[in-house]
Amino acid sequence: MTGRILIVDDRVANLGVLESKLASEYFDVTTATSGQKALDLVNQQPPDIILLDVMMPDMDGYQVCEILKKNPKTAHIPVIMVTALGELKDRIRGLQAGADEFLTKPVHDLQLLSRVRSLIRLKVLMDSLKIQRMASSGLGIPEEQLVAFPTDDQIHGVRMACLMEDDVLREKIESFLSVDKHNLSFFTSMDAFSKALDTRKYDMALVPLIFHGEETLRLCSQIRSSPVTRHLPIIMISQDLRENLLAKALDIGVNDYILEPIEPNEIRLRIRTQAKRLLYQKLLRLSHEKSMDLSLTDELTKLYNRRYFNAHLDALLQMESGQRRSSCLMIIDIDHFKSINDTFGHDQGDKVLVEMARLLQMSTRDSDLVARLGGEEFVVVVDNATLGTGLRIAERLRRAVENKVFSLIQGGTMTISISIGVTVSGTDKETFTRDQMIKAADVALYQAKHAGRNRTVVGYSEVAKAVAV
Secondary structure (H helix, E strand, C coil), rough: CCCEEEEECCHHHHHHHHHHHCCCCCEEEEECCCHHHHHHHHCCCCCCEEEEEECCCCHHHHHHHHHHHHHHCCCCCCCCEEECCCCCHHHHHHHHHCCEEEEECCHHHHHHHHHHHHHHHHHHHHHHHHHHHHHHHHCCHHHHHHHCCHHHHCCCEEEEEEEEECCCHHHHHHHHHHHHHHHHEEEHHHHHHHHHHHCCCEEEEEEEECCCCCCCCHHHHHHHHHHCCCCCCCCECCCCHHHHHHHHHHHHHCCCEEEEECCCCHHHHHHHHHHHHHHHHHHHHHHHHHHHHHHECCCCCCCCCHHHHHHHHHHHHHHCCCCCCCEEEEEEEEEHHHHHHHHHHHHHHHHHHHHHHHHHHCCCCCEEEEEEECCCCCEEEECCCCCCHHHHHHHHHHHHHCCCCCEECCCEEEEECCCEEEEHHHHHHCCCCHHHHHHHHHHHHHHHHCCCCCCCECCCCHHHHHHHC
């Protein structure tokens, strides 16, 4: 997952180290050597996340963080405080300033990347809710009917399932989290823990790296692969920095980790970040439902309709204006759809459209937009994605449809295929209009059809060709 990161530190050597580490992971990195320069850069081009040094001469990191969090335009940008200070009072001051995370120098690579990726995932959801609000507002929906951004005081009462064999550690965690009024349930066997998660009663899982002498990586993999718990946030506890095992845990889907001895503010921050993700996902779903009530959905498939798609894409391009980021648009057409209606009847054609809509939704993220343009045409909009990412997603969708068996109303089965035209919203120098994107993707879709169907083709707008030249 890529993103735009602003690093703020008055020491050039520190900037160089962090910039090198993050750039090697394909993040878009900008740097600032003072608090005021950082504020100026944020106002010019808001980043997805800010790494903020505490000790700076003109304006310390706490002051910069307070200014950012008090400004409605920048309050939702995650801030990681990077400090050589390890005392409790320094962390408390950072919390009071609004910091979302802490990293202590010297910064370990695994900790840096896991914290950054965790917060960027949160920022993606924040941006998605913001885009939805802009799109709905553009359609004339009153402000009071829009889903509001959550506040930190709403982050409480998380239902947590905790796998734990150490009674002393259990008592500490209960004490640390009591202030946030989370609902904790403790389990002393993997089997009971897994069965409890399958009941859908929990919002989050707290798992040790080693339980009764065994690694829990297989357990975490099972949690992530189950349809019931695939989106459940997992936080792992480890007695020490076992880099290889923790890296594997993050690769299989563990969201974050905490090292012992556990510090109260640290575990509260980790849980708060994952709880925010849960809340934003819930609000995104609620926003979808509200939009449905306001007649912005297709009656047959229950997807968003062309009207909402146009407003959504306009809002997305407006947000991207002047920023070095892009999004992908896919126009999808069911191959030989007329023959389905002619051979099996329109009821069967409608059934295929409904199943297609469901498949597209299941194969994309909550933050992506899936809409029906009309007839057998659908669109998918992927925010903050390169053309390469868009192509991978399009091919995944095409293969999913190709491999799906559709049931016939009168009995039996059938298979179908789709053709996809993919385009990107802009380059580093140019942002394209909604019409330019649609035309580019539509031309690519026509080329895919003409070349034999069941394929993905990239489309470029005339502006993009001119920029490339």
